[in-house]
Amino acid sequence: MRLINTTTLQLEEYFDRKIPPYAILSHRWEEEEVTFQDMIAEGAANSFKITGCCQRAREDGLKYAWIDTCCIDKSSSAELSEAINSMFKWYKNAEVCYAYLSDVLINGFDSTSLSSMFRRSRWFTRGWTLQELLAPHTIIFFDITWTEIGTKLQLRPLIEQITGITHLLNFNRASIAQKMSWAAERVTTRVEDQAYCLMGLFGVNMPPLYGEGDNAFRRLQLEILEVSDDESIFAWKEDLLWDTAGRMQSNLTLLQR
Known part of the structure; x- marks a missing residue:
């Protein structure tokens, strides 16, 4: 498993039981994302999404973070296959998952407006974010400025309304x-x-x-x-x-x- 050192922003590789505690990012892929090749060639200092994730992880006492866009070498079919089959486990085993909603801005909005913006976020419409919502024990939601919105537990009633998932904290009981x-x-x-x-x-x-x-x-x-x-x-x-x-x-x- 390839992880980002949240201090140096360099990639480091770990295997099996030697994998250190890490934060993991859930987000929607957008037009310009930093890839594995970009990380090797140029680093991620100019990526607000990556630096914001790493900064919050450091604040939470975590030395490492995992982000799908740049931690997987998608030019390798074998690595991509391993990642796809391991992704649920990686989200489940993370110390914390940060859900970054790039189409939500909470500054200047009252709670009613926030609920509306949160409800309309396209993060809730993507296929891959379903497992990213269910697998981690702890999820913290952030708006586009990396301002904290709340946790999965705090926002549970609203998330259940948005998704229709009535087993948000115990999905294994669902048919x-x-x-x-x-x-x-x-x-x-x-x-x-x-x-x-x-x-x-x-x-x-x-x-x-x-x-x-x-x-x-x-x-x-x-x-x-x-x-x-x-x-x-x-x-x-x-x-x-x-x-x-x-x-x-x-x-x-x-x-x-």
Whole structure:
């Protein structure tokens, strides 16, 4: 696992039991993100997102942080596959997760306005952020200026309203059909990621095969059936399709309620 030293902003690599305590970032990918190659060549001193994450981690007494955009060498298919299959575990094992909402600004807004801005954040619409919401024990939400909004526990009623997730703190008690419903309206850039982003939520692993399209979801269902006897999985059609935005079409939802 490759981590950012929050003081030097340099990448360091650790393995298995030697992984030190770390903070982890949850965010939406935007047009200009610092990649692994950028970190090696130029560093991250000019990235407000990375430096803000590292500063808060230092304040919380953490020497290391993990950020997906720059800690994974995506030019390596083997490393990318390992990261996708490990991501849920990495978020679960983090000391704290910082959810950075770049489309929310709380300064100058009253609580009603904050609730509205928080509710409309696109962070709640992304496929990958579902596991990033559920896996970590502690999540702290921040606005675009790195001003703290609140924790998952403090904001629980509002988050449950936004997401429809009634098992926010004990998602393992939910049925397969319920978990699928949480993801149904979320979007991913790649069609395949609609399945890959759910692997950790269901406790399964499979190699990502970008280019397989809709077959990724069928493979996911088969993997789930290998580890679970929860028949609610059959409440979902096997031939799920996605629209051009990577979102499951609205008519392809639960067959039973």
